[in-house]
Amino acid sequence: MPQKKEFWRWKEYNWHDEDIDPHAGEIISAGVDVGSVSSQVVIIVDGKLYAFSSMRTGSDSPDSARNAMSWALENTGLEIDDINFVVGTGYGRVNVPMAHKAITEIACHARGANFMYGPKVRTILDMGGQDCKAIRCDHRGKVTNFLMNDKCAAGTGRGMEVFADLLQVSIEDVGELSFKVDHEPDPVSSTCVVFAKTEAAGLLRQGWNKNLVLAAYSSAMAHRVFTLIERLGVEPEFAITGGIAKNIGVVHRLEDELGMKALSSDIDSQIAGALGAALFAKALYEKKMKKK
Amino acid sequence: MIANYGYMDGSGEYYISIDTDKCIDCSHHGCVDACPVGMFIIEPDDYDDDVALIKQEFRKKVKYECAPCKPVSNRPPLPCIKACTPGAIGHSW
């Protein structure tokens, strides 16, 4: 049987900063984020972002971690043994072979977002391929309040993918297409992805075009996520990370509903978790050295 | 930290919230034994404080696991909330 479903798709890539000589640094630390869909590695040198990689998670967590790590190290002249401390995070965090410690993705995300968006970020929404998290943190990036939803496909990349499938459009185009409509339709009323799909099929039969259906689902999804962060209470400033952060169809509608713009950063929001893990790794290494 | 474990699905919102700052000073961790299905465990969190959390295997089905404690009519006080004297635990449904 062929693999039918491709999950929320990510581009795979690696990057490192040519201007930094890692060997001149004192502490090299790394964060490995093995998510259910994609895995990232971030390497920082004395607290500065030095290198990162992102790739799809394979069927085996340890292998995914190893692959993402070697990819991050590629062409840097660094070896894995040069790294002083590694923290694993994400859904597969306990299966990261090179990690000295595992820390939840919630804590890592908050810490990473604090680095990426600065100390003024208080609310972080992470919308992944298979889950959705809302986190509130203080000015140091310490979590004060969080909630997560990984049970239900509604409000995750997966839910959007079901719709992209149904309408036969590419997942990357969903956001833009959802704005190519002559009016903003009412949101799809069922939250459940399965029932929403039935509802959408009915709308198509009534003569709605694809874009209109996408608009209706995008605003349903935005509303879904809105409800989730409302539970937590949104305190500005606010940032969005994860795969859906790239879907303007959901993001803009969510910003409208919140009456607030999401912060932006030149760092790809997808590495927030791994970055936070690398920052934890640095702090933990310093603590360990002090003890000695 | 207020940790919310559970989920939201088409049928509603099912979160158990734990105010972990209250766990740090708690002397008895009564929740662990009070819950008939053993959902609670005390573990160090990411900031190395010993706090209560809901075990991973229960997080996606709290609505079902808690059902016996939550009859539709004449709901008694929940064992977990009763046992938690510092008042750290809350249920959203």
Added chain:
Amino acid sequence: MITAGMDLGAKTIKIVIMKDGQVIARVKKLSGFEQEILAKEVMNEALVQAGIELDQVDKTVATGVGRKTAPFATDIITEVGAAARGAIARNPNLRTVLDIGAEEGRAIIVTPEGRVKDFAINEKCAAGSGTFVEAMARALEITIEDFGPMSLTSDKAVPMNAQCAVFAESEVVSLLHARTPKNDITRAVCDAISSRIVSMARRVSIEPEVILIGGMAYNVGFVASMKRTLTEMVIQVPDNPEFVGAEGAAWIAHDKLGG
């Protein structure tokens, strides 16, 4: 006295015509886009089966999600109320009705008079209803008719972790990739849904006798799982389990006319 009960469900339309408390016609059709037109067709078929004309029907009551747009009906009743009334008419000793349809699951405690004492519902999430099994049958590429019998051939309990119909579909696909036999997967699906239904049912105090109705009662695998999960009670599965709601509506019409 002739009464009719219409149950406009999410997946099927059921109509029952009753003469002095005896069912004289029973018709079921898949629901579709034009619910109202379809309901009229089903009614016509039922009238033919009963050998009567529409104006001979003294009263019609509708239930089901589509009840508000039901043609002919002069009264409506909730699914819970209809299931309770229909069940007690089938067997006056019943106290617990488990009604599992395409989009909802319900556990209802009934009084000897057929009134609702207490109830719990699973709704708006496909993981708690018949839709779940349908989605899994699609992922397995088998028909819904084969699903139940196939699951009975398995004696292995394979765990299913996903609690969502969408994620469960991927889980089924990975189980297939891992060469898990299809019959074991069908059983895992039946076990998963019945454990959710039983948890819901435990929110009301289940009393004997217990009856299982609704479309899911046709699924022998699900019935077997239910019996394995709710071990403390004997679960009865009646003939025509999907018609109990429509019968309840016809009974309520009957009651209203003072029958």
